[in-house]
Amino acid sequence: MSESLSRKQPSLSAYEQGVRLLARRDHSVAELRRKLMQRHFPAVEIDDALATLTERGFLNDERTARLWAEQELRRGGQGQVKALNRMMEHGLSREHAEAALDELWDPQVERDHARAVLQSLRGSIPESERGSRKGWAKLARRLANRGFSQELIRELLRADGGTESE
Numbered sequence: 001m002s003e004s005l006s007r008k009q010p011s012l013s014a015y016e017q018g019v020r021l022l023a024r025r026d027h028s029v030a031e032l033r034r035k036l037m038q039r040h041f042p043a044v045e046i047d048d049a050l051a052t053l054t055e056r057g058f059l060n061d062e063r064t065a066r067l068w069a070e071q072e073l074r075r076g077g078q079g080q081v082k083a084l085n086r087m088m089e090h091g092l093s094r095e096h097a098e099a100a101l102d103e104l105w106d107p108q109v110e111r112d113h114a115r116a117v118l119q120s121l122r123g124s125i126p127e128s129e130r131g132s133r134k135g136w137a138k139l140a141r142r143l144a145n146r147g148f149s150q151e152l153i154r155e156l157l158r159a160d161g162g163t164e165s166e
Contacts, residue, residue, distance in 0.1 A: 006073070008070065010127055012034050013041075013045065013049070014042075014045040014046050014048070014049035015045075015048070015049040015053065016043040017036060017039060017041070017045070017049075018036060018053050018059070018120060019053070020047045021035055022058050022059065022103075025161070026060075026063065026064040026067050027059070027064065027091070028061050028064050028065075028091035028092045029050055029054070029059060029061055029091070030091030030092075031090050031091035032053070032091075033046055033050060033091075034091065035050065036050075036130075038126065040059075043073075050125065057069075058113075060101075061092060061093065061096050062100075063113065064092065064096075065096035065097050065100035065122060066100045066103070067088065068087045068090065068092065068097070068100070069097070069100035069104045069105070070104060071085065071100050072086060072087065072101075073104055073106075073109075074103060076125060077113055077116075077117060077122065077146065077147050078113070078147045078148075079110055079113075079114065079143075079146055079147035079148030079150065079152065080101055080105050080110060080147065080148075081118055081147040081148065082146060082147020082148075082165060083101060083105070084097050084101060084147075085097065085147070087101075094095055096109055110148070110152070111156075113136055113150055114143060114146075114148045114156055115156060116152075117146055117148075117155055118139060118143060118157075118160065121139055121142050121143070122139070124138075124142075125138055125139065126159065127156050128142070136157055138155060139157060140153050143153055
């Protein structure tokens, strides 16, 4: 046997690889499953590893949802809709993500963030479109792209001189 082969470390199990990944940051069950599948572990081994990691408290979607919600809240400049979508992109269920956001998200802070974003966006609308239906529609789209709810957008634009039909 060659010297390089005898020194090669044994392959990690799905469980060990899961522990390594979780040591870096929390993952959702779905996200960790995807990462282990990318490393070509057998499905049965992945299922066993996820069950053991969950039993031992290393893997917990509720805790992960709360951590992600806190991170999204600190990010600022975005609405709850965008935070929810980002959390779901990381494999968190809608139920866990919504529960964490409902617990931590302050509607007044979101409203303040939306006002600040609206203020900064006003300058991006050409002078000829300010106050027009076209200008209000551009602002509404840009606020929606930042993840603010349609209800909040309508409220802010009405207060800013827009009409309900905008």
